[in-house]
Amino acid sequence: MTSTESRSMPTDMVTVVTHPLVRHKLTHLRARTTSTAGFRRLVRELSLLLAYEATRDLKLEPVTIETPQETMEGEELSGKKLCFVSILRAGNGILDGMLDLIPSARVGHIGLFRDPETLEAVEYYIKLPDDIGDRICIAVDPMLATGHSAVAAIDRLKNAGCNSIIFVCLLAVPQGIACLQKAHPDVRIITCSIDRELDDHGYICPGLGDAGDRLFGTK
Ligand code: URA
Numbered sequence: 001m002t003s004t005e006s007r008s009m010p011t012d013m014v015t016v017v018t019h020p021l022v023r024h025k026l027t028h029l030r031a032r033t034t035s036t037a038g039f040r041r042l043v044r045e046l047s048l049l050l051a052y053e054a055t056r057d058l059k060l061e062p063v064t065i066e067t068p069q070e071t072m073e074g075e076e077l078s079g080k081k082l083c084f085v086s087i088l089r090a091g092n093g094i095l096d097g098m099l100d101l102i103p104s105a106r107v108g109h110i111g112l113f114r115d116p117e118t119l120e121a122v123e124y125y126i127k128l129p130d131d132i133g134d135r136i137c138i139a140v141d142p143m144l145a146t147g148h149s150a151v152a153a154i155d156r157l158k159n160a161g162c163n164s165i166i167f168v169c170l171l172a173v174p175q176g177i178a179c180l181q182k183a184h185p186d187v188r189i190i191t192c193s194i195d196r197e198l199d200d201h202g203y204i205c206p207g208l209g210d211a212g213d214r215l216f217g218t219k
Contacts, residue, residue: 014177015190017053022046026170026192030208036217040093043142043170043215046192047097050168054138054190055082055102080136080164083108083129087141087153090212094140094168108132110139110153121152133161142211144172144191145204147179154184170211171195171204 028034029042059079065072082102086092088111095107111125129135137157144150150167157165165187167180172191175198180189195204203209213219 011181013181013185013188014172014194015053015188016194017050017190017192019049022049022192025049029170030206032209034214036214039214043093044097044100046170047094047140047168048101049097050094050170050190050192051098051101051138054166054168058136080134082106083132083135083137083162085110085128085137085139085153085157087112087139087149088125090142090215091140093211093215094142094170098138098140105138106132106135108137110156112149112152114148121149123152123156126156128157128160132157133163135162135164137162137165138168139165140168142170142215143204143207144169144176144180144189145198145202147176147183150176150180151183154180154187158184166190171207173198173204 025042025046029039029046034042058077060075061078063074063076065074082105084095084098084105085108086095088109099105106129108128109125112121112123115122139153139157141150154165154167167187168190170192172189172194174194177189177194180187195207197205199205208214210219
């Protein structure tokens, strides 16, 4: 896959959101001239649109209500409740937009760093709701790059009892998708774009730079 353009799903477990609003906002997000405030606002808006896509298959049940005119059969959400899980630190940037759409969702956090010698993902923080096994988990990280931290985070979610997991990111590369799908073929991936490749430093190209630094203004 060499183009950065949004395209139809490469497999039924990977969704690239092709809505024109997403493509427009993503272009502005990528631009190096976008300010920290602008970047944060765009991530929030894109996250809301990604949450809309990630929740497309939620179950509904009929409910009878009274409108001011008459009685009618409506629908409301039923079945498993949601938990958003932020992969620290950049995942936190995605939470706000998702919580705008679903304010009642629970939120978990997983912090991992890469051991410089073993290159393994090492956990430094984890806090998940006690009932996470009963919830649909939407794990969020803006960038699916090597895929190692996504795999490690999902390992921990499964160890905590979660068996219904969706991974949501802004950008992915084929290498990261392959890594995540190999380890967790049951996890659906939702992204705004599949970019070309990783550079020698592990950055997505063309990408958007370091998502954490751009979100929090740390560089
Ligand atoms: N993490 C980032 O923040 N940016 C990349 O390009 C890859 C990983």
